[in-house]
Amino acid sequence: MSPTGAAPGRVQSRRTLRRLLSARNVVVAAATALALLLPLFGSNFFVEFVMTRTMILGIAAATIVFLAAYGGMVSLAQYLLAGVAGFMVGNAVVAQDAWSKGLKLGWNPWVAVLFALAVTTAVAFVLGALASRTTGIYFLMITLTYAVIGYYVFGSITPLSGFGGITGIDPPGLFEDHPQRMYLALVVLSVLVYVAFRVLAVTPFGLALQGIRDDPVRMASLGFNVSLHRTLAFTLAGFTAGLAGVFNVWWNGQIDPTSISIGPTLDLLIVAVIGGTLSLEGAWLGAFVFVAANNYLRNLPLVDHIGITEARFNTIVGVLVLLIMILSPDGLAGIIDRIRLGLRRLVQLSRGSGAGPAEAAAGSAP
Amino acid sequence: MNTDAATAASAERSGSLLNLEAVVVAFGGLQALGGVDLKVWKGDRLALLGPNGAGKTTLFNVIAGDIKPTSGRVIIKGIDCTELPARFRPRLGVARTYQKTRLFRGLTVEDNLYLAQTGRSGRHLALLRSGVDAEFRERARAMAETVWLADVVGVTAGDLSHGQQRQLEIGMALVTGPEFVMLDEPASGLSRGERERLVQLLLSLDADITLLLIEHDMDVALRAAQRVMVMNEGETVASGTPDEIRVDPLVHSIYLGSEAGLGGADP
Numbered sequence: 001m002s003p004t005g006a007a008p009g010r011v012q013s014r015r016t017l018r019r020l021l022s023a024r025n026v027v028v029a030a031a032t033a034l035a036l037l038l039p040l041f042g043s044n045f046f047v048e049f050v051m052t053r054t055m056i057l058g059i060a061a062a063t064i065v066f067l068a069a070y071g072g073m074v075s076l077a078q079y080l081l082a083g084v085a086g087f088m089v090g091n092a093v094v095a096q097d098a099w100s101k102g103l104k105l106g107w108n109p110w111v112a113v114l115f116a117l118a119v120t121t122a123v124a125f126v127l128g129a130l131a132s133r134t135t136g137i138y139f140l141m142i143t144l145t146y147a148v149i150g151y152y153v154f155g156s157i158t159p160l161s162g163f164g165g166i167t168g169i170d171p172p173g174l175f176e177d178h179p180q181r182m183y184l185a186l187v188v189l190s191v192l193v194y195v196a197f198r199v200l201a202v203t204p205f206g207l208a209l210q211g212i213r214d215d216p217v218r219m220a221s222l223g224f225n226v227s228l229h230r231t232l233a234f235t236l237a238g239f240t241a242g243l244a245g246v247f248n249v250w251w252n253g254q255i256d257p258t259s260i261s262i263g264p265t266l267d268l269l270i271v272a273v274i275g276g277t278l279s280l281e282g283a284w285l286g287a288f289v290f291v292a293a294n295n296y297l298r299n300l301p302l303v304d305h306i307g308i309t310e311a312r313f314n315t316i317v318g319v320l321v322l323l324i325m326i327l328s329p330d331g332l333a334g335i336i337d338r339i340r341l342g343l344r345r346l347v348q349l350s351r352g353s354g355a356g357p358a359e360a361a362a363g364s365a366p
Numbered sequence: 367m368n369t370d371a372a373t374a375a376s377a378e379r380s381g382s383l384l385n386l387e388a389v390v391v392a393f394g395g396l397q398a399l400g401g402v403d404l405k406v407w408k409g410d411r412l413a414l415l416g417p418n419g420a421g422k423t424t425l426f427n428v429i430a431g432d433i434k435p436t437s438g439r440v441i442i443k444g445i446d447c448t449e450l451p452a453r454f455r456p457r458l459g460v461a462r463t464y465q466k467t468r469l470f471r472g473l474t475v476e477d478n479l480y481l482a483q484t485g486r487s488g489r490h491l492a493l494l495r496s497g498v499d500a501e502f503r504e505r506a507r508a509m510a511e512t513v514w515l516a517d518v519v520g521v522t523a524g525d526l527s528h529g530q531q532r533q534l535e536i537g538m539a540l541v542t543g544p545e546f547v548m549l550d551e552p553a554s555g556l557s558r559g560e561r562e563r564l565v566q567l568l569l570s571l572d573a574d575i576t577l578l579l580i581e582h583d584m585d586v587a588l589r590a591a592q593r594v595m596v597m598n599e600g601e602t603v604a605s606g607t608p609d610e611i612r613v614d615p616l617v618h619s620i621y622l623g624s625e626a627g628l629g630g631a632d633p
Contacts, residue, residue: 204484204492204499207473211481214470221430222542223456223485232491 023340028194028281035187039180048179052251053291055186057271058284059193060244063237064272065283066197070206071233072135072213074277077127077143079268080150081238082245083260084123087154088116089249090166101162109172117242124238125231132227132234135216147265155257165256169249186247190284193240197280200236209233270321276331285332293317382441383408383546383576384429389438391424391600398424400600401438406576408545411568413579413591415611417620421600422580423465426550429578430462431455442546456486459545463535463552465580471524475515475534478523479506482538505541513537514563528555536564546576553583565589588612596620 039047060082067073091103092112098104107115131142154161175182200206208229212219216226249255267290275286297316328334384406391399399421406412414422427433428440431452440448442458455462470478483502510519513533518526523534532555539547552568553561561583568590571577581587588594588608596604596611598620604611611617 200493203495207477207481208484208491210473211470211478214472215468217432217452218464218468218470218538219481219485220451220453221432221455221462222482222538223453225453229491 024281032187032191035190036184039183044179047183050291050295051288052179052183052186054284054287055183055190056244056248056251057268057287057291059186059190059247060241060268061271061275061283061287062190062193062197062280063241063244064269065275065277065280066200066240067233067237068272068277069280070197070201070209070213071230073131073139073230073234074269075143075234075237076140076265076269077146077150078237078241079265080147080260081120081124081127081241082248083150083154083255085116085120085242085245086249086255086259087161087166088119089113089246090169090255091160092116093169094166098168100166100168101158101164102166103159109170113246116246117239120242120245121235121239124241125235128231128234128238129227132230144265147260147262151257151261154260161255161257165254165259167254169253169255171250175250182247182251189243189247193243194280194284205229205232270317272331273321274324274331276328276333278330279333279337282331282333289320289332290317293320382406383410383443384578385439385441386425386429387439387441389425389428389435389440391421391428391433392436398600399428399435402597402600402602404595404602406546406578408576409573411577411579411590411592413581413587413594413608414597415581415584415587415594415617416597419599420597422597423550424600425597426462426548426578426580429548430460453485456542456544459543460548461539461542461544461546462548463539463550465550465554467528467531467535469523469531469534469538472522474520474522475510475526476503476506476519478534479509479537479541482506482541483543486542509537509541512540512567529557529560532556533560536567540571544575546578547571548578550580551582552579553581553586561586 035051038051042051060078063078064075067075087102089109089112092105092107092115093109094100094102094104095106096104105112127143127146131139131146134142170176171182175185201210208219208224212224212226212229219229220226252259271286271290272283273286274289275282275284293316294313297313324331324335328338330337382405384404386402386404388401388403389399390397390401402421402425404425414425416422424433428435429442431440431447431450431454435448438448439446442455442460445458447454447458470481473481480499480502483505487498487502507516507519510516513536515526515530515533515537518530523531526534532552536549536552539549549568553564556564565586568577568579568586577590579587579591581590588611591608594604594606594608594611595602596614596617603620604614604617606614
């Protein structure tokens with residue numbers, strides 16, 4: 001694999017460039033550019049409501065995908081962790097004299113963010129450590145338990161959650177009354193999260209995490225501390241979910257225990273499943289489909305005649321998820337992959353015999 | 367670490383790398399190992415023979431720390447490892463393969479061989495690549511060549527043929543730079559030519575490397591080993607040099623059953 005030419009540095013950099021220009025990366029870059037330019041031509045409702053919510057859910061769902069794809073852990077606790085961050089922000093920023101509930105600490109909003117992320121990360125570490133010895137369905141069950149417990153904890157400790165939740169949570173001045181700025185910040189954050197997770201996959205830590213996904217027993221016999229690895233991955237995912245939670249509470253302006261109950265928890269899992277639990281891009285794709293279905297279904301012509309109203313939203317999403325699970329267990333991203341493979345095969349067939357092996361080798365460089 | 371080094375040094379003086387004392391393993395009512403004693407010296411080449419269910423793999427799992435013995439002690443390099451979890455074994459220079467292939471099926475051959483080295487190095491929590499990684503990568507590719515996988519370094523382990531997976535399995539044990547290698551049926555699933563290469567590979571290992579081998583292929587086992595231990599129903603029933611084992615009537619009756627098994631084993 002090492003370059004043997006006269007100018008190895010140049011060969012190496014050209015190779016790196018070609019790897020960076022893969023179809024996947026080009027599509028992601030184009031989507032990012034489109035998302036950044038969207039405020040220039042998109043309607044206010046579309047940008048400030050649909051797409052902002054898409055980005056928030058996308059980041060939160062990406063943490064599910066990260067844990068599932070690289071760590072082999074399907075977590076139902078991610079929405080809870082986002083909620084922990086939201087509650088912490090709410091308690092910290094609301095001023096003492098405000099007409100609201102909660103601790104009303106009245107802190108600077110940026111200090112509140114740091115505080116919220118620190119608490120969320122610590123909670124994720126503890127929850128991760130407790131769940132780190134389980135895998136598969138048992139991990140799913142434990143994290144489901146976390147989600148249920150979290151709902152009841154915030155529901156019953158009313159000094160932390162108010163009676164009907166904490167209201168009047170203002171974002172920092174940077175975003176207050178500037179919903180487009182918040183949207184752009186979320187796009188940038190989404191890109192950072194996406195790139196960070198992709199890069200992490202090829203670091204020693206990320207490779208070890210994938211090794212643990214594939215064979216924890218072998219990893220232990222090679223000297224790895226499997227539960228510590230799982231715990232740290234869960235903590236990182238928790239921190240990232242916390243980021244989504246902070247933006248979520250800024251965007252909503254309020255948070256109550258119901259907003260982290262089992263319903264929203266499952267919604268986030270559905271977002272990940274729609275997009276494809278093994279594809280990071282799928283997280284945002286799934287979030288977009290979910291939010292768009294939520295907002296636009298009722299606008300379709302004839303919808304009233306066949307009885308599809310907002311109240312039937314869950315039925316529609318349920319059918320959608322069912323269809324995706326049957327047609328493509330790896331979600332929309334899986335469907336796109338399959339179409340791409342099919343097209344490539346068609347092109348190869350039309351050319352006679354294709355240069356398949358060369359492409360396969362180019363894709364597998366570390 | 368200093369005290370570890372001191373005990374290791376004293377163990378080296380006494381010569382025994384591995385010492386099993388009356389190891390008993392019971393799975394419920396079933397006694398898989400019934401008080402096995404075993405001493406392995408540095409540089410030993412020991413083969414474990416025995417019919418299916420004799421307790422060979424259980425013995426491996428006990429040494430590797432995957433199973434805790436019901437009673438008895440496991441001492442590696444003078445350190446009592448009976449209660450230590452499996453992940454501490456690599457620090458003592460122990461590496462093993464598995465009878466049923468255990469690879470990182472979603473990662474490439476090179477990444478598999480790379481990961482095998484990082485566990486012992488303490489680098490596995492690192493978020494950045496460093497010079498050590500380049501060294502590991504280099505060694506991973508060299509090992510891929512040693513186990514005849516040079517042209518598939520970039521292929522995902524799950525896509526390899528069965529024989530190639532077995533080769534990678536061995537490579538992952540050897541690439542850690544072990545002092546004590548345990549191979550669980552390395553020749554199973556290999557073709558005749560591949561078996562011959564395997565024997566050559568095992569014979570070419572550094573003389574300091576201690577080898578413990580479970581093998582059903584008598585030809586491979588008797589050629590690669592200098593000492594043979596025969597197990598049956600959880601107990602040691604015979605031990606000696608390959609030549610002694612070949613002619614041992616007890617071994618014939620319990621393990622080989624007939625003369626035919628021996629005829630083909632002659633190198």
